[in-house]
Amino acid sequence: MADTLSTLLILVPALPLAAAILTALLGPRVLRGQSHWPIIVALGGAFVCSLCLAWQVSEGYQDAPDSAQSFSRVYTLWTWAAVDQDASNTITGGMPLKIDVAMRIDSLTAIMLSMVTFVSTLVAVYASGYMHGDRGYWRFFTYIGIFVFSMTMLVSVSNFLLLFVFWEAVGVSSYLLIGFWYEKPEAAAAGKKAFLVNRIGDFGFSIALFLIFFHYGTLNYHDTVDARPAFGVEAADISQESGDDKTAEPATQVAAAPGLSTPQQGVLSPSRIREIKFHSGGIGMAICLLLLVGACGKSAQFPLHVWLPDAMEGPTPVSALIHAATMVTAGVYMVTRCIPLFTASPDALLVVAMVGGFTALLAGLIALTQFDLKRVLAYSTISQLGYMFLSLGVGTMAGVTAGMFHLFTHAFFKALLFLAAGSVMHAMGNVIDMRRFGGLRKIMPITHWTFACGALALAGIVPFAGFWSKDSILGALHDKNLSLEAALVDRQAEHPPEHDDAEHHDHDAHAAGATPVDHAPRAAGLTVAAVAHAADAHGGGHGGHAAPPDPLLKHLTDDQLRRQATVYYWLGWVASFTALLTAFYTFRAFFMTFYGDEMVPAEAHGHAHESPPAMWVPLAVLAACATFVGLAFFATDVFSNFLRQTPSLALGLITESPAMTWAGMHMSVAVISTVVALIGVGAAAYFYLGSPREINVVRDMADLAWVRRLSETRFRSPWAGIARPLVIGINVVVFVALVLLYALEYKSFQPGTSSWLYHAAYLDAAPVLTASPWATEHYSAGVLNWLNAFELAGRNMIFIWLAVLVLWSLGAMLVYLSPIAIYVSPYKLSVGKFFFDQLYYFTLVWPLKVLAQLLYLIDDWVIDGLVNSIAKIPPAVGSLLRGMQMGLVQFYAVAMILGVLVIVFTRILLAG
Incomplete structure (x- = not known):
């Protein structure tokens, strides 16, 4: 072999x-x-x-x-x-x-x-x-x-x-x-x-x-x-x-033979991972x-x-x-x-997840308003890649497997969508603006149905490929959050609040010091055998299967655990909301392209037709993959088991989790994701299969036109007179409430301990959390983590509350100051791609261009100018002396006499 x-x-x-x-x-x-x-x-x-x-x-x-x-x-x-x-x-x-x-x-x-x-x-x-x-x-x-x-x-x-x-x-x-x-x-x-x-x-x-x-x-x-x-x-x-007992690798055995050197461990070698x-x-x-x-x-x-x-x-x-x-x-x-x-580096994993979640949300928001069909798919690609990074950032076997599975399925349905968009572009005379064509389902039936398969897969509709991989990502986030909550409960059980502060300090100091240069889990006493034992010993979970605790969390401090629990909890909501956006913008593009009144641009020259077989046969093959490959690999557990044979994933460093199969499927997560996707599809159908009036309603809502109308005196409405004071009053009440909460939090704060908000919400619920899996999932995820969003760590509360107050004040300004809404509205931000290109141009590109031009001028005028000026001196002196060479004997005799006099005079001066 x-x-x-x-x-x-x-x-x-x-x-x-x-x-x-x-x-x-x-x-x-x-x-x-x-x-x-x-x-x-x-x-x-x-x-x-x-x-x-x-x-x-x-x-x-x-x-x-x-x-x-x-x-x-x-x-x-x-x-x-x-x-x-x-x-x-x-x-x-x-x-x-x-x-x-x-x-x-x-x-x-x-x-x-x-x-x-x-x-x-x-x-x-x-x-x-x-x-x-x-x-x-x-x-x-x-x-x-x-x-x-x-x-x-x-x-x-x-x-x-x-x-x-x-x-x-x-x-x-x-x-x-x-x-x-x-x-x-x-x-x-x-x-x-x-x-x-x-x-x-x-x-x-x-x-x-x-x-x-x-x-x-x-x-x-x-x-x-x-x-x-x-x-x-x-x-x-x-x-x-x-x-x-561990059997050495063949390479190690060979190196141990006489006359051979000691092997050098690779960065990702099995021997290093095992140790x-x-x-x-x-x-x-x-x-x-x-x-x-x-x-x-x-x-x-x-x-x-x-x-x-x-x-x-x-x-x-x-x-x-x-x-x-x-x-x-x-x-x-x-x-x-x-x-x-x-x-x-758990904090690095958290950054990976945060970057992926933010990118997924950002690209999804931008894709909502684009009219270039290929650019809608491009931002969709960015968003789905964000999903993959978010899944990898979970750091468990379920997260890594789900991220790679989504990469695998995404390759099929996204290639299908791009090629189908190219088929449309090919028929429309290279026009790709969705406002210039429509109703193409009768002109291009094969492209229509294959695009539909890709759209259903991207939106995450059962049983298409995207549903299985996207649900796996949401399930991995769910398991991660449960393991973090379990770790917090265990930590509180080990160090209840009635213990003295010194013991709490000792635990935090031990946890904080459990990250030496070689590797934190190793210093915390974790081995591969311990990982496997903890995974086997832990019970509970969701849907009858266990969501094993992450033993690598033991080396984290309480603050780190709460921070990670909060971040991953909100990332789960971000992923779910992004799924809604994905379904909406995908079927917005689908309905605008293939439904409505039949409209063909002039560039097609009246010959719009279905693409040739060389183009639609790959579409048909990819449509079949987008339809069946997810179910085939998910139901048979082929992909999950095969990927787990990779050495860097199989040797115990990655936290084990339920297999990506029917048994490991989160039904509640699957139902929620399906409902969210159907809502997105339904909203797109309502607004883009109906009359243009509904589309204008959506645009007015997103463009904050209603805010401007409330502020206009000519707009006759019973709400016109009280809208602005009402909004201002609500913001004042919330602002005062946040100040009071901050004051109470600061008053009860003691160094080295969690705040009263955390103890009141968490410790009172601890018996319920440990006794009921349902309560663990629903109560703690819905209430506890919401409080943790404002209470990440006791010593950071001052900065947290100040940040909340500042952000809330800025948000209030955007709501009730209608002139701002004219220039900065959700619709304008989405259409303008959040103005990142302009931001980068004025902060990076333009200054670098100015700097480059300045350096060019310095190089041209100063450096080259100095060198060229020095180079001009010898020709100038030569030109001056050339005028003295007239060919007259008398002039040469006078020059010799003057030269002798100069030499004599110089000698006298030096001698004196």
């Missing part, structure tokens, strides 16, 4: 690269209009190899010993660089610095390769029809081949440095594809914008790599040994664990946050999300390829691959 695995793993990226080279050489003169065939055949072959790889990984795991928890193989093709190190080198431990070109295959890699190659093959088939007749036809397919090669290598390498190399290669390929129609100024600008914004994220990524090497001594994922052949080396990482030897504290936090910056750039997360909507200027197949299955998923893949590093 070893030879088969290595051959298949090499073939997956090699086939697209070979096809790209062939197309570049033969396309301009030989292949021309047939330039798509090498790419389609190569991508299809790569997909078949990926499926075989996935099968081989599954078979290898099943053939492994019963005690094996994971399966992976690493193949070192050759050594790129090797630098000997002094034995006193504390960074590498005296080990030589070796950069190997190594490829790995495990469950995570197999999933990514299968998804990327499958969607890429369908996109290439679709592009053969969409790009037909374009003068850069061969060039387009060459770029596609290079792009897929870069992406497949990115997910296959076993080294952070090579990951960065192909990370950059993906960025360059996207620049070429987005700016493919470089004659269009918009496309050229969009390509440059995507490239430059990604450089910001890549800068953070590169700094993270320096920190990883400095603190871990290597950039390899896997363990390495010094005495290893230079080519074709295989290292099998079959992690085995039985009770307290939980990761940095936490400030170093771990810095590494994780810098990695997150890189992921935010590639996956278009806030604040680096601005490049992705503009990337719609590229050809539509590029949009489907980049924004569904390849480039934007690279950030999600990287965070998933590095999840052990993030788990070692």
Whole structure:
């Protein structure tokens, strides 16, 4: 099996690269209009190899010993660089610095390769029809081949440095594809914008790599040994664990033989994960946050999300390829691959979740009002990627599995929606403004029904793929919140309020000090066996299945626990509200495009028709995937079990959770998410299948037109006279109430203890919480966490209350000051994309342009001016002296005499 695995793993990226080279050489003169065939055949072959790889990984795991928890193989093709190190080198431990070109295959890699190659093959088939007749036809397919090669290598390498190399290669390929129609100024600008914004994220990524090497001594994922052949080396990482006895990896066994060096632990190797030897504290936090910056750039997360909507200027197949299955998923893949590093820094995981939740909400709000069909889908992509980051930020097995499952299903239905939008654009003469066409369901029936499948999947309607993956994310958030509440209850049970303050101080000091440089959970006395024991011993949960407590929470302080409980609770509401927005804007686009009065723009020249088979066949295949793949993988538990074979997920560092199956499904969460999605679909149907009057009502409400009308004296209404005093009075009452609460809170506050709000709400309910699972879920989630939103930690209460007062005052100004509503309204914010482009232009782009112009002037006038001025002195002196050379003997005699006199006179002066 070893030879088969290595051959298949090499073939997956090699086939697209070979096809790209062939197309570049033969396309301009030989292949021309047939330039798509090498790419389609190569991508299809790569997909078949990926499926075989996935099968081989599954078979290898099943053939492994019963005690094996994971399966992976690493193949070192050759050594790129090797630098000997002094034995006193504390960074590498005296080990030589070796950069190997190594490829790995495990469950995570197999999933990514299968998804990327499958969607890429369908996109290439679709592009053969969409790009037909374009003068850069061969060039387009060459770029596609290079792009897929870069992406497949990115997910296959076993080294952070090579990951960065192909990370950059993906960025360059996207620049070429987005700016493919470089004659269009918009496309050229969009390509440059995507490239430059990604450089910001890549800068953070590169700094993270320096920190990883400095603190871990290597950039390899896997363990390495010094005495290893230079080519074709295989290292099998079959992690085995039985009770307290651990079987060493084969690489370790080889290194222990006579004459071989001690192995160097890889950053993500099974041996390091089993021993939980990761940095936490400030170093771990810095590494994780810098990695997150890189992921935010590639996956278009806030604040680096601005490049992705503009990337719609590229050809539509590029949009489907980049924004569904390849480039934007690279950030999600990287965070998933590095999840052990993030788990070692709980605060970093919290930041990942917060960034994802905020991005999901922000992009969903912007998508509500866009009229460009492709840009609606672009902001939808940003929002769904935010969902994935939110799920990964949960930090449990359920969260990681749900995030990857959503990435998997999203690739199908989002590629489907982009390609269907391209089909509409193709028929409408490249018009994509939804206000200029409508009622296309009869003209384009296949596109209509396939778009409907993608829309239902994106909205999360049963039984389409998006429902299962999105429900898994909401369920993971639910379990995380329950585990945090359970940890808080256990913490209070261990240290009841009647205990003296000194004991409480001791516990907080112990918890705060339980985060040494090596790894916090290890210092807290946690081992893999302890994790498994805690997961098995804990009962209760939801729907008859257990939601195991997170033993890694034991090293957190009380303040950290309350902060995380509050944040994850509100993130659950954010995710649910975003699901409502998703359903609304998705079916808004669907109804505006395919329903209403039939309307075709003049650019179609009266020949609007269904797309050719080369375009609608991929749509049909993706529609089938968007309909059935979620149910198939969720019900059979195939995806969840397969992903859990990845070493970094299988070795106990990630908190175990219920399997992603029927048994692990949260029915209450599923029902709520379905109802929320149906409300969104129903609202879109009401407003966009009815008369234009309803649409105007929505716009007036969102544009705060009613606020302005209440303030107008000519608006005759019984509420006109009391509206403004009423709103002001309500705000005054709330303001006074908040001041009183703050005063009571401050009066009862004692250092080192929780406040009276926390004790009154939490401790009185503790007996009920421990006795009733229903109360644990509903009472504590509905009341306790609401109070915790205003009571994160006793010593932070002053700042919390002041922030609440300031925000409330600002909100009141926006409500009752109608002139502000004219310029800043929800509708204008959404249409203007919250003005992030303008904000970045005036705060970053314009100052940098001014600085660049200033530096240019300094370089041109000062530096070059000084150099050029000095250079002009010799010619000037020469020109002056040239005038004295007249060719007269008398003048030369006088010059000699004067010269002698000057010399004599100077000598006399010096002598005196």
